[in-house]
Amino acid sequence: MASACRSVLFKPTSIPPRRNPPLLASKKNQDRCVRFRTVRCAIQLDLKEVATAETVKEEPKLSFSGRLDAVSEADLREKGFLGLRKTKLVCTVGPACAQPEELEVLASRGMNVARLNMCHNTREWHREVIRNVKSLNEEKGFNVALMIDTEGSQIHVIDHGGSSSVKAEDGSAWLFTTEKYEGFRPLVVQVNYDGFSEGIVVGDELVVEGGMASFKVTEKLGKDLRCTCIDPGLLLPRAKLSVWRDGKLLDSNPGLPTLSTKDWADIDFGISEGVDFIAVSFVKDANDIKQLKSYLASKSSESIRVLAKIEGLESLQNIEDIIEASDGIMVARGDLGVQVPLEQIPTIQEEVTRLCRQLNKPVIVASQLLESMIEYPIPTRAEVADLSEAVRQYTDALMLSGESAVGSYAEKALSVLCMASCRMELWSREENRQSLLSQDQLAVSLPERIAEQICNCAVDMANNLGVDAIFVYTKHGQMASLLSRNRPDAPIFAFTDSSSTRKGLNLHWGVIPLEVPLSDDMEYNIVETINLMKVGGALKSGDSVLVVSDISPTDAMSAMSQSVLVRTID
Ligand SMILES: Nc1ncnc2c1ncn2[C@@H]1O[C@H](COP(=O)(O)OP(=O)(O)O)[C@@H](O)[C@H]1O
Numbered sequence: 383m384a385s386a387c388r389s390v391l392f393k394p395t396s397i398p399p400r401r402n403p404p405l406l407a408s409k410k411n412q413d414r415c416v417r418f419r420t421v422r423c424a425i426q427l428d429l430k431e432v433a434t435a436e437t438v439k440e441e442p443k444l445s446f447s448g449r450l451d452a453v454s455e456a457d458l459r460e461k462g463f464l465g466l467r468k469t470k471l472v473c474t475v476g477p478a479c480a481q482p483e484e485l486e487v488l489a490s491r492g493m494n495v496a497r498l499n500m501c502h503n504t505r506e507w508h509r510e511v512i513r514n515v516k517s518l519n520e521e522k523g524f525n526v527a528l529m530i531d532t533e534g535s536q537i538h539v540i541d542h543g544g545s546s547s548v549k550a551e552d553g554s555a556w557l558f559t560t561e562k563y564e565g566f567r568p569l570v571v572q573v574n575y576d577g578f579s580e581g582i583v584v585g586d587e588l589v590v591e592g593g594m595a596s597f598k599v600t601e602k603l604g605k606d607l608r609c610t611c612i613d614p615g616l617l618l619p620r621a622k623l624s625v626w627r628d629g630k631l632l633d634s635n636p637g638l639p640t641l642s643t644k645d646w647a648d649i650d651f652g653i654s655e656g657v658d659f660i661a662v663s664f665v666k667d668a669n670d671i672k673q674l675k676s677y678l679a680s681k682s683s684e685s686i687r688v689l690a691k692i693e694g695l696e697s698l699q700n701i702e703d704i705i706e707a708s709d710g711i712m713v714a715r716g717d718l719g720v721q722v723p724l725e726q727i728p729t730i731q732e733e734v735t736r737l738c739r740q741l742n743k744p745v746i747v748a749s750q751l752l753e754s755m756i757e758y759p760i761p762t763r764a765e766v767a768d769l770s771e772a773v774r775q776y777t778d779a780l781m782l783s784g785e786s787a788v789g790s791y792a793e794k795a796l797s798v799l800c801m802a803s804c805r806m807e808l809w810s811r812e813e814n815r816q817s818l819l820s821q822d823q824l825a826v827s828l829p830e831r832i833a834e835q836i837c838n839c840a841v842d843m844a845n846n847l848g849v850d851a852i853f854v855y856t857k858h859g860q861m862a863s864l865l866s867r868n869r870p871d872a873p874i875f876a877f878t879d880s881s882s883t884r885k886g887l888n889l890h891w892g893v894i895p896l897e898v899p900l901s902d903d904m905e906y907n908i909v910e911t912i913n914l915m916k917v918g919g920a921l922k923s924g925d926s927v928l929v930v931s932d933i934s935p936t937d938a939m940s941a942m943s944q945s946v947l948v949r950t951i952d
C-alpha cells in the first residue's frame with residue numbers, strides 16, 4: 383500500500399495554485415468552498431485510479447489506540463481546525479498554582495509545558511508538582527510536558543529578611559557583604575556568592591537588576607565592598623547584580639561553571655523524575671550543551687531535550703553554535719536585560735527567533751510578558767503588543783514566569799496569552815505572512831535534503847489546497863518539526879509511537895502530537911489514524927488531510943522513505 387501513497391506523490395492537478403486561502407465565515411470563504419470541492423474531486427479521482435491498481439492488502443498487525451489530548455479535542459470541537467492555537471504556552475509553576483486543582487485549571491486552559499525553576503523551593507516540592515502533572519495527564523487526558531530550569535551560577539542579593547523591597551537613596555553609603563546573617567540590617571546588602579568581589583576595583587559600578595539602582599565602589603574591605611548609591615531606586619529580594627567598568631559589562635563570575643554542583647544534582651533529580659526538558663541557565667557556549675547531552679546519553683536519557691537559555695553576552699557571541707547544539711532555545715529576557723541595554727532586547731529577540739526557525743529549533747520567548755498581571759487582573763496595552771509581536775515573529779512558545787508562579791491571576795494571564803496568540807495567528811494568516819523557507823536550505827546529506835524539500839513543498843501544497851489538517855507519522859519528530867518550520871495554515875497532527883517524541887513536540891509551533899502504535903504499512907497507519915480521528919469527532923466527512931510520512935515502508939521496491947498525499951474523508 384505504501385506504493386499507492388507514493389504513486390500520488392506530487393501528482394500534478396489542473397488546480398491553479400491559491401495562496402492565502404480566505405478564512406471561515408467571510409464572504410470570500412464561499413468562494414473557497416466552491417473551488418475546494420473542485421480540488422477534492424480531482425484528488426478523489428487520483429485516489430480512485432490508484433485504488434484499482436492496488437495489490438492485496440495485508441491483515442493489520444496492530445490495534446490502534448491513543449487519542450487527542452483533552453484540550454485540543456475541546457478546541458477542535460469549538461473552533462474547528464483553523465481555530466486551533468499554534469503558539470505553545472509554558473507556565474512557571476510556583477506557590478500560586480501548584481495544587482492539583484490549580485494545575486488542572488492551567489492544563490485545561492492550554493498550558494503545554496509546566497516549568498519548574500530550580501532556583502526556588504525544595505526538590506520535594508518540585509517532585510510533588512511533577513507527580514501531580516503526570517497524574518493529571520493520565521487521569522484527565524492532558525498532554526502537559528515538564529521542564530526543569532537550572533539555577534546556574536549567578537550573583538544576586540539574598541532576601542532582605544522581611545521587607546519585600548528596600549529603597550536606596552541617592553548618595554547613601556552601603557556595604558555589600560558575603561557575611562551570612564538572618565534578618566534585616568539597614569544599608570547592608572547580603573550577596574550569595576563568596577567570590578563576588580574578586581576582580582572588582584574601586585570606581586567600578588554595581589548595577590542592580592539591570593538598572594533598579596546603581597552603586598559606585600568606594601572601598602574594598604576584604605571580600606566586602608563599600609559603595610555609594612549613584613542612581614537611586616529599589617532593591618528587591620534576589621535582585622541580580624552586574625558589574626560595569628567604563629560603560630562595559632565585566633564578566634563577574636569568570637571562574638564559575640555553567641552547571642554548578644547543585645545544578646548537576648537537580649539534573650539527576652529531573653532524570654529520575656522523568657522530565658521532558660532541561661533548560662540550562664546562563665549558557666556560555668555550545669560545549670555547555672554538549673556536555674549535558676553526553677551526560678544524558680550516558681544515563682540512557684537522551685530523550686530529554688536540552689534547551690539553552692540565552693541570557694548573557696557570551697551566549698549571544700556563540701549563538702549559532704549554541705542553537706545547533708541544543709534542542710531548543712529560550713530567549714530569557716529577564717537576565718538578558720541585566721547584561722544588555724534594554725533597547726537592544728527587541729532586536730535580539732527577533733534575530734534569535736529567526737535563527738532558531740532557520741536552524742529548525744523551537745524557541746520560547748520568556749519573561750515579563752504580562753508582568754503587571756502578577757498584581758492586576760488585566761494586562762497593559764504595551765504587554766499585549768509585546769507578546770503579539772512575538773507571535774507575529776512566529777516564536778514557537780510564550781512563557782509565563784511570576785504571572786503564574788506567584789501572581790494572583792495565573793488563569794487570566796494564560797487566557798490573555800491564548801486570546802492574543804490566536805488573534806495574531808489569524809491576522810498573520812490573513813495577511814499571508816507565511817513565507818516558505820525553501821531558499822534557506824538547512825540539510826546537507828541527500829536524505830536530509832529530501833526530507834526538507836518534501837516538508838517545504840508539502841506545506842506549500844497544503845496552503846494552496848486549503849486542506850483542513852496535515853498528518854505526519856514520525857519516530858523522532860524530525861518531519862513534524864520541518865513541517866512546523868514552514869508555519870502552515872493547517873494544524874499538524876503528529877502521530878508517533880514514542881511518548882518522549884510526543885512530549886518533545888509539545889514545544890513546536892502548530893504541532894498537535896499524538897501517541898499511537900505505528901506500523902511499517904503506511905496505508906494501514908493512514909486508515910487507522912483517520913479512523914481514530916473520525917471516531918473522536920475531530921475529522922468529518924468532506925474534510926481533507928495532507929499526509930506526510932517518514933516511516934520507512936517495508937516495500938523493497940521503494941527508493942524513497944517519505945511520501946506526501948492528500949486524502950478526503952468519506
Ligand atoms: N517553586 C517556586 N517556589 C516559590 N516561589 C517561586 C517558585 N518558582 C517561582 N517562584 C517565584 O516566582 C517568581 C518568578 O519566577 P521566575 O521568573 O521563574 O524566577 P526569577 O524571578 O527568580 O527569575 C520568582 O522570583 C519567585 O518569587
Ligand SMILES: C=C(OP(=O)(O)O)C(=O)O
Pocket residue numbers: 499501531663693713714715716717718748749783
Ligand atoms: C527566564 C529567565 O530565567 P530565570 O527566570 O531562571 O532567571 C530570564 O532570566 O528571563
Ligand SMILES: [K+]
Pocket residue numbers: 499500501531532533534663
Ligand atoms: K533558573
Ligand SMILES: [Mg+2]
Pocket residue numbers: 663693714716717
Ligand atoms: Mg534568568
